[in-house]
Amino acid sequence: MRLQLTLRYDGTAFHGWQVQPGVRTVQETLQDAIEAVTGVRSGVIGCSRTDAGVHADRFCCTFDTDSPLRGNKLCSALNFHLPEDMAVTEAIERPADFHPRYQALGKRYVYRIWNGAQRHPIYARYALHRNRPLDVDALHAAAAAYVGTHDFAGFCSAGSDVQGTVRTVTRCTVTRQGDMVLFTVEADGFLYNMVRIMVGTLLDIADGRLAAADLPAILASADRARAGATAPAHGLCLQEVFYDERS
């Protein structure tokens, strides 16, 4: 039986999702817990490869098992073995050919910016700190340039192995909740570091290093050198993965 697990994790102490020799990864930590619960070593397939330091609220992954455990009982058994900075929040059955990356219709990421005058002791691990007040309305208006189908080649770090760089952004907003500023983006897919470069470019606009009016031309240029810096990983959180629930 193929099961889909939903994971929530604090990415601070993980070197991202994917197994790498000699470092602590989400994938390997989960595989260890599955082996502890089921007695069998199973390969786990993730919905994406999140970077080191990136967090997840609802990361999806699948594995095949003969274990009779399901639902909250399976979650509880896995969480007993998982470290405190990671938890399984849902376990559902999927068809044997279901693939959490290829069948994802889209994802939503949120990037948090703590915009208080002083740093925040708790949000320090989950939000970038910018003490200069951000003009959220202006950034929200600028972010509209990201919406639509574009070649995001200029918003992609080297090292990606994907085919094609055209993606469709269906939603992109900048909002404020008190001193916290949230950049929220939904797309049918994301290139390597795409969200962090989108945020870094908006921050360059906020600082006056780039003009909001130039953002469409920067996108169209497909030139990484014209976009902004890659914002730090720790502000980023994978919030949701969308699937066709008939699959």
Next chain:
Amino acid sequence: MRLQLTLRYDGTAFHGWQVQPGVRTVQETLQDAIEAVTGVRSGVIGCSRTDAGVHADRFCCTFDTDSPLRGNKLCSALNFHLPEDMAVTEAIERPADFHPRYQALGKRYVYRIWNGAQRHPIYARYALHRNRPLDVDALHAAAAAYVGTHDFAGFCSAGSDVQGTVRTVTRCTVTRQGDMVLFTVEADGFLYNMVRIMVGTLLDIADGRLAAADLPAILASADRARAGATAPAHGLCLQEVFYDERS
């Protein structure tokens, strides 16, 4: 000049506010930072003695200094020297006889309970986890018994040195934000462990070990043995201290 600092801290790695030999405390950590910034060792007076593990969003304290630094410049200088789990968010002048504990008109605490089916990797340090669904409306109705002027002797751990055990609770609510349940209480003062025993008693009501209808009698008995257990420290956060702003 007497200055009042507002502190935000993650209490996880502190043994509470008050200086104690051989352990890391908020008071001593702050005094070290003040000495680093001003060159003078100053005693800092706090608005209360928060317990080990308790967090603070706006803890108030005062110290006397000849330093010319004020406002955000002083905050930034102190935060440069403070560890990541603690920050000064405000610095204002107060009269020379201002005392942050004696002149506090009241305080607001919030106790967080993560009520999701599975534990939460990020809230693990800031909220008690209870997986059985809490009936927030019933608990809110029960908590109304705390409001008013009562002798809270039964809601006080041994070891307190305060005079008198009568306090006036002006607000006490239980609310839900998704899977997070918030217990919020404002009073003119709090006894040692009072909020944690108030929460523990409500959780005993939620579990059926105590009846909501008996809460007025439990309060009136002033008998610690009749109230519930002391809820764990890590769910508790000092949210606000109220002063007469003319002082």
